[in-house]
Amino acid sequence: MEWLTYLLEVSVCTTLFFGFYLLVLRKLTFFKINRFYLILSLLLSLIIPAFQVNIEKAVEPLPVVNVQPGLTVQEEEPTQPPLQVMPAEDAAINWFAWLEITYILVAVALMLICLWQLFQLLKHTKEQSQNINGSKLISKQKGFTNCSFFNYVFINQDYLTESELQVLLKHEQVHASQYHSADKILMMICKAVLWFNPVIYLYNKALEQNHEYEADEVTSLSFGNKDYANLLLKLAIAKSDMPLVHNFVKSPVKERIKMLFHSKSKNMKKLMYLLVLPIAIGLIWLFTVQVVYAQAEIKHDKTFQDTLKKPLSKNKELALPDVKQTDPYFTSKDYLDKLSSMNEVHGKTISGAVVGEYKIGEKSSFMRGYLFKSGEKTYVL
Structure with a gap:
């Protein structure tokens, strides 16, 4: 049950954090900050329910009952044994056991698929490449093309002019320098762990869009918004089924072009990121902090404490005259x-x-x- 409770609490955290992103941050043009917000909020969603902090709160002590020496208090035994419904209990245990097995099997299967895709991708990195400004250019006509994985760039040069090739290389170099591929690997692991949570797929899409927005912004500064938008439209028909790579036109081209010509957000709007603090504090208090009620210690004066230390006696001894x-x-x-x-x-x-x-x-x-x-x-x- 603990693992199920943990996964449900993680899902609640991801829902609230991503809801804040959709309502407040999505339209801002601080793409790098948005990227780190998505990653940090996702990691916090995994961390917050995993910790437990106990806060002791004192309560009024229970009244003290004085019992005379020699008297004992005996509880009455129940006249009937408590009812036990064993079949229902066994059925509940089996249901949770099957639920746990199903979750583990799906998560392991998704992790194996991710490892297989990563292995297939690494095989192509061993092909002959050309080093250009720190990027390893690999010519590839079939499968996933015009995309990158870390500093490996897969290009189909048959349909690109020299100027267009320079634009595409600049775009992929931004992905490599910002380690966007590391974010994609992290998202693949999170999707395997939280495969049942639909919010995790929205996280993946939003993070991928921010990667492209960030690369588009840097590249368009060197080549101009208009020429860069024309290249996006030209390569829009290209597709890639490899989720670990950054395809030049994989994200919605319409949204990327609109963001190119969107007016930049003012720096004062960066203060809007502070609005997430009440949400984070509330989640920490809800899932991490546990209030433990403890009985307060009774403090007595020295005379009373000395009296308690004396042995009790049935008969009171009187001093002889x-x-x-x-x-x-x-x-x-x-x-x-x-x-x-x-x-x-x-x-x-x-x-x-x-x-x-x-x-x-x-x-x-x-x-x-x-x-x-x-x-x-x-x-x-």
């Missing part, structure tokens, strides 16, 4: 012998029998007790 000055018996050998015997067995358990009554004084009103004999010695109780 100072009678040594009035009754000479307390200095007699008989009393001193009995006192010495009592001190020897104080705190111990002995066996014996009561053999008589013990009295002090003629009126027998000052002290009363019993004589307890154990073995050869007699003690006073």
Whole structure:
């Protein structure tokens, strides 16, 4: 269940972050910032639900119940055992087990497809290439053409003039210098993990558009918007089925041309990116922070704490009055012998029998007790 909860929370995060992008950021011409926003928000969506921060909150202590020594509280046993519905529980467990297996199989299959496409692409990078300004130009007439993967550029030179080739190379060099291919690999992994979430495919499309907008903006500064737009229209019929490459006309050409002639956003509008902070903080509080209610510690003064440290006793011991000055018996050998015997067995358990009554004084009103004999010695109780 934890993995399902995590994936659902990630989906909620991606939905809110991308919704903010569509409503606020999509029309801005800060393409590089938009690119980093999409990547960062996607990574945050994966990270936020994975962490757990506990915040302790004190609550009022429960009332203390004083129980007299010797008394015990016993809970009543239930008269009937709790009802157990085993078939329904087993069915639920099996359902979640099948759901987990299905998710893993689809995710692994998509990852294997991604690795196979990457392997096929790397095979073409071993072909003979021509190094132009740090880009490795590979002539290719079939399959994916007029596209790039990192600094490898696949060109069909049969339909391009020299000037058009320079424009296309400049465009692909922007992709290579900004490491746009790394973003595409990251998106392939995210699509394999979150294949059930439709928002992840919108993320992929938006990120790909920002890659092209950024490359179009830099290239058009060198060759002009009009000539560059004409080249886009000329190559618009070319198609590519390789998702890991940046095709020159893969993204919607109409949107790219409109963005070329779109007025640039003012720098003050960069403050709009700060509006995402409440969304991020809210998601962190919702999925990462957990409030734990703990009972507050009761603080007592020193006198009360010292009292708690004293051992409890059933019987309260009373101090004897100072009678040594009035009754000479307390200095007699008989009393001193009995006192010495009592001190020897104080705190111990002995066996014996009561053999008589013990009295002090003629009126027998000052002290009363019993004589307890154990073995050869007699003690006073």
